[in-house]
Amino acid sequence: MDLRIFTEPQQGATYDTLLTVAKATEDLGFDAFFRSDHYLRMGAADGLPGPTDAWITLAGLARETKRIRLGTLMTAGTFRLPGVLAIQVAQVDQMSGGRVELGLGAGWFEEEHKAYGIPFPKEKIGRLEEQLAIVTGLWATETGKTFDFHGKFYDLTDSPALPKPAQAKVPVLIGGHGATRTPRLAGQYADEFNMPFASIEDTERQFGRVRAAAEAAGRAADALTYSNALVACVGKDDAEVARRAAVIGREVEELKANGLAGSPAEVVEKIGRYAEAGAQRIYLQILDLDDLDHLELISSQVQAQLS
Known part of the structure; x- marks a missing residue:
């Protein structure tokens, strides 16, 4: 089971804070550092000092980390034109x-x-759907040839389809709870399907839909990686769990019901149940970015039991 660190910087974080968390992510042996793509805080958080842009952040981290994967859950399609996004991601x-x-x-x-x-x-x-076709189509176009796309929302003519990413294939993640269109898009375009903040039962049901959609698109269901995103609140004892829950403004029992909360043993057991539902990777939503001891505890007492 891969464990990845997932942050929500719109709730309040500077680039330096994100860099510190990303370096801890790398040093502690986690697989990847991901962040949300939002420009406005949610809930009671003050959001100070203000939003950071997802791809500018990842560009900086690209130069200041060495091993971990870097990405978004999820880049908002409304924020960027697909041709521009393809350039940005390829450059990063x-x-x-x-x-x-x-x-x-x-x-x-x-x-x-x-x-x-x-x-x-x-x-x-x-x-x-058009954005996915354009971004993946631009990257897949052979160097020296051009890419054209004429859709309802976007029109590209004689694009040189440059630059190319360093990877032969940048993994594309699609996620969500939708019962019809989301699985269809994932089955056609995704390298990974992510089920965010969902129960084990809903996860298993949605993974089944995506697997069926992949096969309907002529792909093997196992060609995709299946993952969950879940809030994490882990403590050595009940008092530490309660303290961490209070800092992020959540109740312990609610976190245990809807996320990965409790002792390391409790969290390992619940991750095992998600694995039985088909999850191969977990994105741990970390809401207190100043609590690096939390990451160390997860690394030493949760991740160590899953490797």
Whole structure:
């Protein structure tokens, strides 16, 4: 079971804070550092000192880390034109030496679009489908040839389809709870399907839909990696779990029901149940980015039991 660190910087984080967490992620043996792509805080967090851009952040981390994978859960399709996004991701992949992964979603948080003057189209899934076709098509175009795409939302003519990523294939992640269109897009385009903040039962059901969609698209169901994203709140004892829950404004029992919370043994047991449902990778949502002891505990007492 791969464990990856997943951060939510819109809740309040500087680049330096993210760099510190990313370096700890690398030093402690985790597989990857991922971040959300949002420009506005959610809930009670003050969001100070303000948002950081996902791909600018990852470009910096690409030069300041050596081993860990770097990516987004999920880049909002509403934030970037697909041709520009393909250039950005390819460049960051080159800067990292081939360690980038692209999680791409439709975008959903209307308030952040209003706050920063970003258009929020009514039809987002159709746009996402074209974005996936364009980004993957640009990267797959042979050097020296051009790429054309004429869709309902985007039109590209005689694109040189440059630059190319360092990797022969940048992994593309698609995720979500949708019962029909999401599995279909994942079955066609995804290298990894991510089920965010879902129960074991819902996870198993959605993984089954994606596996069926992959086979319907002429792919092997096992060609995809299947993953979950879950909030983490781990402590050596009940008092430490309660303290960490309080810092992030959550209740222990709610975290145990909906995330990975409790003692290392409790968390390992629950991860095992997600594995039985088909999960091969877990993104640990870390909400207190100043608590590096939390990462150390997960590394030494959870990850060590899963390797």
